[in-house]
Amino acid sequence: MRIPHPKDWEIAMTKRIDAVEKVTGKAIYADDLKFDGMCYAVPLHSKYPSAEIEDIDISAALTSDGVVDIITANDIPGSPRVGGLIPDHYVIAKDRVRFMGEVVAVVAAESRSQAYSAADLIKVKYKPLDPVLDPRIADSKGTPKMHDFRKNNILSSFKVRRGNVERGYKNSADIVEEHFETSFIEHSYMEPESCVAIANPDGTVTVYGGMQHPFSTRRYVARALGFELARVQIIQTTLGGGFGGRDDTIAVICARAAILALRAKRPVKITYSREESIRESYKRHPFIMDYKAGISKDGKLQSMDVDILADAGPYCAVTPFVIWRPTVQCTGPYIVPNVRCDSKGVYTNNTPTGAMRGFGTPQQVFACESFIDICAEKVGMDPLEFRKRNFFRQNITTHTGQKLDNHEVSIREVTDKALAAIKWKTKFPKCSRGKPAKDGFLHGIGFACSYRGVSLGAEGNDFCSAITNIQPDGSILLEVGVSENGQGLKTAMASILAGELGIRIEKIRFIDTDTSSIPDGGPTVASRGTLVGGNAVIDSANKIKKMMTPVLKHLIGASKGGYIFAKGKIKNRESGKTISFDDAVAACHAKKMYLHSLGLFSGPKVSWDEDVGKGNAYFTYVYGCQACELTVDPSNGKVRVEKAVAAHEVGKAINPQMAAGQIFGGIMMGLGFALTESIVHKNGEIQNLNFNSYRIPRSIDAPEMTAILVENPDPAGPWGAKSLGEPTNELMGAAIANAIYYATGKRFTKTPITAQEILRAIGGKI
Amino acid sequence: MKLNVNGKIYSIDCDPDSSLLDVIREKLRLTGTKRGCDIGVCGTCTVLIDGETKRACKVKVSEVVIGKSATFTDSPKILTIEGLSDGDDLHPIQRAFIECGAVQCGFCTPGMILTAKALLDKNPKPIREEIRKSFTPNLCRCTGYQQIFEAVEMAAKLISK
Numbered sequence: 001m002r003i004p005h006p007k008d009w010e011i012a013m014t015k016r017i018d019a020v021e022k023v024t025g026k027a028i029y030a031d032d033l034k035f036d037g038m039c040y041a042v043p044l045h046s047k048y049p050s051a052e053i054e055d056i057d058i059s060a061a062l063t064s065d066g067v068v069d070i071i072t073a074n075d076i077p078g079s080p081r082v083g084g085l086i087p088d089h090y091v092i093a094k095d096r097v098r099f100m101g102e103v104v105a106v107v108a109a110e111s112r113s114q115a116y117s118a119a120d121l122i123k124v125k126y127k128p129l130d131p132v133l134d135p136r137i138a139d140s141k142g143t144p145k146m147h148d149f150r151k152n153n154i155l156s157s158f159k160v161r162r163g164n165v166e167r168g169y170k171n172s173a174d175i176v177e178e179h180f181e182t183s184f185i186e187h188s189y190m191e192p193e194s195c196v197a198i199a200n201p202d203g204t205v206t207v208y209g210g211m212q213h214p215f216s217t218r219r220y221v222a223r224a225l226g227f228e229l230a231r232v233q234i235i236q237t238t239l240g241g242g243f244g245g246r247d248d249t250i251a252v253i254c255a256r257a258a259i260l261a262l263r264a265k266r267p268v269k270i271t272y273s274r275e276e277s278i279r280e281s282y283k284r285h286p287f288i289m290d291y292k293a294g295i296s297k298d299g300k301l302q303s304m305d306v307d308i309l310a311d312a313g314p315y316c317a318v319t320p321f322v323i324w325r326p327t328v329q330c331t332g333p334y335i336v337p338n339v340r341c342d343s344k345g346v347y348t349n350n351t352p353t354g355a356m357r358g359f360g361t362p363q364q365v366f367a368c369e370s371f372i373d374i375c376a377e378k379v380g381m382d383p384l385e386f387r388k389r390n391f392f393r394q395n396i397t398t399h400t401g402q403k404l405d406n407h408e409v410s411i412r413e414v415t416d417k418a419l420a421a422i423k424w425k426t427k428f429p430k431c432s433r434g435k436p437a438k439d440g441f442l443h444g445i446g447f448a449c450s451y452r453g454v455s456l457g458a459e460g461n462d463f464c465s466a467i468t469n470i471q472p473d474g475s476i477l478l479e480v481g482v483s484e485n486g487q488g489l490k491t492a493m494a495s496i497l498a499g500e501l502g503i504r505i506e507k508i509r510f511i512d513t514d515t516s517s518i519p520d521g522g523p524t525v526a527s528r529g530t531l532v533g534g535n536a537v538i539d540s541a542n543k544i545k546k547m548m549t550p551v552l553k554h555l556i557g558a559s560k561g562g563y564i565f566a567k568g569k570i571k572n573r574e575s576g577k578t579i580s581f582d583d584a585v586a587a588c589h590a591k592k593m594y595l596h597s598l599g600l601f602s603g604p605k606v607s608w609d610e611d612v613g614k615g616n617a618y619f620t621y622v623y624g625c626q627a628c629e630l631t632v633d634p635s636n637g638k639v640r641v642e643k644a645v646a647a648h649e650v651g652k653a654i655n656p657q658m659a660a661g662q663i664f665g666g667i668m669m670g671l672g673f674a675l676t677e678s679i680v681h682k683n684g685e686i687q688n689l690n691f692n693s694y695r696i697p698r699s700i701d702a703p704e705m706t707a708i709l710v711e712n713p714d715p716a717g718p719w720g721a722k723s724l725g726e727p728t729n730e731l732m733g734a735a736i737a738n739a740i741y742y743a744t745g746k747r748f749t750k751t752p753i754t755a756q757e758i759l760r761a762i763g764g765k766i
Numbered sequence: 767m768k769l770n771v772n773g774k775i776y777s778i779d780c781d782p783d784s785s786l787l788d789v790i791r792e793k794l795r796l797t798g799t800k801r802g803c804d805i806g807v808c809g810t811c812t813v814l815i816d817g818e819t820k821r822a823c824k825v826k827v828s829e830v831v832i833g834k835s836a837t838f839t840d841s842p843k844i845l846t847i848e849g850l851s852d853g854d855d856l857h858p859i860q861r862a863f864i865e866c867g868a869v870q871c872g873f874c875t876p877g878m879i880l881t882a883k884a885l886l887d888k889n890p891k892p893i894r895e896e897i898r899k900s901f902t903p904n905l906c907r908c909t910g911y912q913q914i915f916e917a918v919e920m921a922a923k924l925i926s927k
Contacts, residue, residue, distance in 0.1 A: 015864050022872030023860040023879060025798015025847030032797035188907050190802045190810055190873040240800070240873030241907050274803045486871025486908055657867040657913075664910030665870065691807045691905060699901035702911040 011499045012656060017491045017510060018238075018484070030194035030210045030237045035267040038196065039068045041108040041260055042115040042270070044122055045279055046097035049349040049684025050131035053095055053124060056105060061121040066114030069264050070122070072105045076259060078226030082252060084216055086155070086316040088147055089248060089352075091224045091255050097126070098146065098314035099349055100685045101280035106256045108268055131349035131684045135288065135311040138346035146314055146347035155312050156320035157344035158327040159613040162399045165294075168303025168338030172294030176375045180291065180367035181750040182733075183678035184311075185284035187356055188696045191240020193250045193281065194271040197257035205258045206233040211250040212242035212485045214513045215520035220251035221258050229515075232258070236513040242485035243669070244355035244525055248317045249281040275689040282317050283679055284356035285310040285345070287326075287363035291371040293336075299381050299389045301337075304399075306330040308343035308364065310353070317354030319345040324459050326364030328608075328617045331399050332372060333411040333451035334390040339399040341613075349684050355525055357666070361452065361730040362673055366751060369448035369734030374747065382428070383738070384419065387449060388412065401614040404621070408712035410649040411623040415449050417708050418625040418647035422447075427629065434745030434762070436634050442762075444743025447627035448734035453618025454716070454723045455528040455603060462528070462603030464521035466536035468497060468544055470595035474582035476501075476508045481521015482533040483513045487725055488658040489529045495654055496534045496718055500541035502565035503581055519598075527723035530654060532601050534718030540599025547595060551588045555579050604716055620716045622723050624648040626667065626731035628703065632743045637759030639675055639740060641701070644732065647708035651722035656709055659724055663707040666728025672697045673729075674736040678752050768832040770841045771796070772849025775832070782828035786820075787811045789827045790846060798847035798876045802905070809904030812877035814845040819884045819903070847876035850883065858924035859883055859917070866917035870908035877904050882918050891922055 021027040058070045073080055073094035080094050081087045093102045105122050109115035132138050132146070138153045146153050169175055195209030205225065211217045214234040222232045234254070239246060253270050261268040272280070287310050294303040308326060312319040323343045330341040358365075376386035392398065394409045419425070424445060432442040456462050469477040478497055484490045490510040498505040511517070521532065545565065552563055552570060561573035571578040579587075588595055608615035629643040646663045653659040676695040680687040688694040713720020733751060741747050746761040769776045771794060778793045787804075790796050790813070799822055802810035806824040813822045815830060832841035851857045859882045862868070869875050878901065885892060885900045892900070897915045906914065 016867070016869060018872070019864040019869045020856070022869045022875050023847075023856065023863050024851060025796070025876045027872050028797070029800070029873065031801065032791075034795070188905075190808065190871065190905065190907055191800070192802070239871060241871040243907070274805075274808075486873075488870065661867045661870060661909055661913055664912045665908045666910070668910035669907065690805055691803050692805060696905060696907060698905060699898050699911045699914070702898060702915075705910065705912050 011495045014491060014495050014505055014655060016488055017494055017505065027238045029191055029240050030196060030208055031271045033196045033208055033237065035196065035198065038267040038269055039108045039110055039264060040112045040115055040269050041106050041257060042112060042119055043103040043276060044105040044107065044119045046093065046100055046102040046104055048097060048126050048128045049100050050129040051097050051126040052129065053093060053097060053104065054127050055125040057123040058105065061107060061118040064118035064121055066110035067118045068108040068110065068266070069260055070105055070107050071256065071259055076224055079223045082220040082223045082255065083316055084318060085320055089252060089315040091252050099351055101351055103280065106260065108260045108264060133348060133350060133681070133684055135309055135346050135348050138348050153347040155316055155345040155347055156323065157342065158324050158610065160327055160330060160339055160341040160400055161613040163338035165303040165305055165338045165340045169294040171296060172302045173297040174295045174378050175292065176295065176378050177292040178371050178374055178749060180289040180370065182287050182363040182366060183751055184286050184351065184353065185356060185673055185677050186278055186679050186694055187243040187245030189241030189243060189245055192272040192274055192277040193253050195250065195254045195257050196267055196269045197254065197261035198267045199261045199265050204231045204233065205262060206235065207254045207258055208235050208237050209250060209254050210237050210239040210246060212239060212246040212483055213523040214483060214515050216247055216523060217251040217254050218515045221255045224255035225258060233514065233516040236483055239485050243357045245281060247523065248354055274691070278689045278694065279686055282313065282352040282354035285312065285319070285322055285353040285360065285363065289364065289367040291367055293375055295375055295379050299379050299386055301334055301390050303338040304331055304336045306341040310345040311348050311350055312345040313350050313352030314347055315352040317352055319353065321459050322355060322360040325453065325457070326360040328400055328453065329361060329451065330364065332368040333392045333449055333623065335392060335396055336399055350681050351679065351686060357669065357729045358726045359526060361450070362670065362733055365448060365450050365730040366733035366737065370737045370749065373738045373741065384424065387415065392451060400617055402616045407620045407714050410710060410712050411449060411451060414623050414647040414649050414710050415625040417710060418627050418645045419447060421706055421708060422627040422629060422643060422645040424627060431742035433742060441631040442634055442743040443631055444739040444741065445627065445629045446735045446738030446742060447625060448731045448738065449625045450727060450730055451621050451623050452723065452727045454620045454622060455531055455618065456526050457618040458606040458608035458615055462522065462532060464532035464536045464601045465519045466533065466540045466599040467518055468540040468597050468599065470544065470585055472586060472589040474507060474585040477511055478508050479511045479518040480533040480537060481518050482524040482529045485524055487529065487662065488655065489524065489533065491658065492530050492654045493533050493537050496537045497541055500538055500565070501581065503568055527725040527727065530721050531717050531723060534721060535601035536599040538599065538718050539601060540597045543597035543599060544595050547593060547597065548584060548588055551591055551593065552584060555584060555587055620714050620722060622649050622727055624727040624731055626735045628732065628735045628739050630736065630739045630743065632740060632758060634762060634764060637755035637764060639755065639758065641671055641703040641736065644703045645706045645708065646728060647710055648724060648727055649710040649712055650724050651714040651717045652711050652720035653709045654719065654721055659709055660707040662724045663728045664705050667705055667732050668697045668702060669729050670732025671701065671736065674733040674751055674753060676752050676754065767827065769830065769844060770832055771844045772846060780827065782826065784827045785823050786825040786827050786830060787822035790822055796846050796848050800873055800876060802873070809877045809881065810874050812880050812904060814880050814884055815842050817884060817887055819881050845880065847879060850879065859886065859921040862917040862921035862924060866913045866920055868909060868913040868917035874904060874906040878906065878914055882921060885918065886922055886925060890926060892918065
């Protein structure tokens with residue numbers, strides 16, 4: 001299973017190609033744009049989580065100072081509803097509002113302050129309805145339906161079935177059950193939503209904005225306008241963080257800006273305040289989960305029952321994908337002969353939920369990996385030993401019927417490496433378990449393991465393209481159908497192209513995504529960017545090499561063994577004769593040859609049978625283990641994570657430093673999920689709309705972190721590379737919960753595990 | 767009103783109660799200073815005023831204008847990210863941020879770099895714990911902060927050379 005790949009030290013050490021503009025403040029984010037005649041639009045949000053709109057009176061607002069235009073639902077020229085999977089998302093609320101962040105009108109004015117003043121003058125007459133706020137009763141009798149065109153409030157449901165769980169429980173010496181809950185999580189990208197729409201003279205529209213999937217934005221905008229796709233151009237500006245959160249919400253904001261720009265025939269900018277962003281943007285789904293397992297005398301899992309209920313809010317977004325993935329991965333990386341898992345996402349009047357780094361797995365891994373420690377203790381085993389007895393092994397068949405034989409099953413390897421680095425064996429026996437140590441603190445260590453399907457899997461359509469466009473002087477324009485989110489995609493793509501063509505990366509200019517130039521490469525989500533984009537880049541490079549072959553034959557002779565592209569030169573493998581890359585390019589150009597190619601990637605075959613809950617869900621998998629060491633202050637319940645170690649199997653790290661950056665960021669986001677972060681709704685209204693009350697980790701919270709990259713190159717990946725972004729963010733929740741347990745002797749099954757909760761549990765004074 | 771920003775005098779016409787952030791971004795069109803929360807808790811709008819880190823969203827422009835009697839030399843000196851380096855020569859802190867992989871989406875980066883400058887100007891050889899504490903006012907959602915700490919340590923070395 002060894003894949004040849006260029007082992008170019010320089011490529012592995014490449015620094016971000018977009019770093020200089022970012023450290024000098026020159027990088028252009030959407031709100032930095034300014035155009036002649038530009039006006040500014042602001043949203044008017046709902047006053048109720050659920051209400052009928054009886055009347056909207058904009059007459060006073062229209063005459064307010066500086067107002068350019070005001071739009072409501074009746075002004076949407078195309079479809080009133082948009083959406084990627086189910087078109088249930090109203091661009092502007094029509095007749096009814098379904099959550100507090102619903103937009104009922106958008107006001108454009110000469111300045112933002114004038115727009116806000118005018119928005120205050122809009123009179124909306126609501127007839128409040130009883131909101132559905134508890135997902136557990138969302139589909140009960142008597143609960144009102146969220147959408148008339150839907151059969152009921154169940155948005156989607158999935159299952160996994162293997163063997164017979166009841167029979168498995170009969171063979172079990174111990175049966176363990178636990179209930180878990182997680183909170184709404186805000187992505188907290190540092191740049192709030194922003195875009196500028198421009199009506200072009202030819203009747204088309206161009207929207208500049210910070211989004212992670214410009215093509216999905218284009219579909220939303222085109223649908224809302226009633227335009228063909230070719231009449232809508234989306235150009236991605238530098239994106240100030242995504243984490244899965246820059247899709248549906250920014251797409252409808254872009255649609256509103258586009259409608260206004262076409263009406264006003266002026267550029268229209270919409271930039272959200274942080275409060276508007278948090279009020280309206282979709283969150284990570286809170287999950288309610290029940291785990292039950294039967295374990296034999298020798299510590300082997302026999303049966304597992306898993307139920308997952310996800311609060312989707314009123315709009316679908318990508319809810320089906322977000323619950324499908326944790327359903328498929330419900331057992332974690334463990335062999336379980338009998339499995340039943342049922343999951344569903346339901347409509348409520350809370351804030352909508354959608355994709356966020358992990359796609360449902362930070363919630364499920366928190367539950368599953370806490371549960372595995374609970375199981376280990378129940379059968380009187382060390383959590384590591386218990387896992388080792390049950391881990392996936394090479395060539396086993398998983399609970400979904402997939403044989404793991406096309407990649408290296410490295411769950412033991414990552415676990416051993418992470419635990420060796422944190423010195424688990426010597427530290428675990430010393431955990432405080434409720435009795436403070438000499439220093440007065442409670443000390444604990446914990447870890448969690450996961451496996452994760454790479455890319456979209458059987459629920460998505462995995463393909464991508466890349467355009468390599470070599471100029472007559474040998475410089476190169478590169479475009480890829482996936483987008484820079486801040487993760488370093490441009491650098492990874494340019495590195496791969498530089499490696500394939502054997503040239504310096506400085507010769508490559510990466511063109512930011514422009515939907516009018518490159519085909520749709522699918523969303524830059526699911527940790528798929530490097531894999532799908534990188535494979536498309538390699539294909540485009542191979543096509544260029546093939547095009548050049550006749551000219552190379554002429555220049556440096558025919559070669560049965562082909563040509564080597566390295567260090568700016570092209571070498572005849574047989575004769576050793578060389579020519580510089582630039583000279584070869586110039587020669588091709590002189591022969592009227594366009595060195596321009598469209599590289600393609602189409603994902604290997606995957607399958608899923610929804611009726612029987614089985615299939616080869618993903619074409620390959622990655623494995624990870626994160627461990628942490630922490631202290632709890634028994635006087636106030638505060639947790640200080642001192643050390644964190646993460647070992648992730650990545651196939652191949654294209655850029656180890658940037659890969660480590662993904663790991664550190666993922667650990668910290670996981671730390672926030674575990675300890676402090678929760679979007680709190682009160683009667684459907686978010687109580688913490690800014691970073692003073694929604695607390696994400698700060699530098700003072702950062703543990704000393706170690707990133708371990710385990711490389712088992714995968715046949716499916718470019719140079720063997722797989723995924724990394726999301727697995728880094730799904731493990732820390734359980735690792736911390738487990739460490740808190742070994743520190744305090746108390747098990748916490750709901751996130752966030754706040755200092756107050758800990759203090760209450762250990763009997764301290766609050 | 768006049769402002770001393772990055773060693774240049776700017777004449778501006780605006781409401782004295784305007785935030786310095788609005789003026790820097792909208793009037794001076796220095797857009798490297800970012801707006802993340804507008805309530806002074808995220809640090810993306812960090813600028814240096816006479817060497818001290820300030821959240822530009824919480825500073826009224828009237829507080830930092832060049833007073834009628836004040837001379838150029840004793841007027842409040844505002845430094846934004848655009849004033850840190852001249853032309854193509856990067857400041858050692860900027861170089862270190864690139865070298866250490868301390869930049870991802872880049873939205874917090876200008877504020878982080880100016881916070882680093884304020885720290886290193888006062889404490890040229892900070893230990894890790896001092897660095898960790900110094901960045902508490904600046905939020906970053908991408909990096910997990912560790913490579914930012916490493917960048918500050920590298921910058922300290924580059925500057926002392």
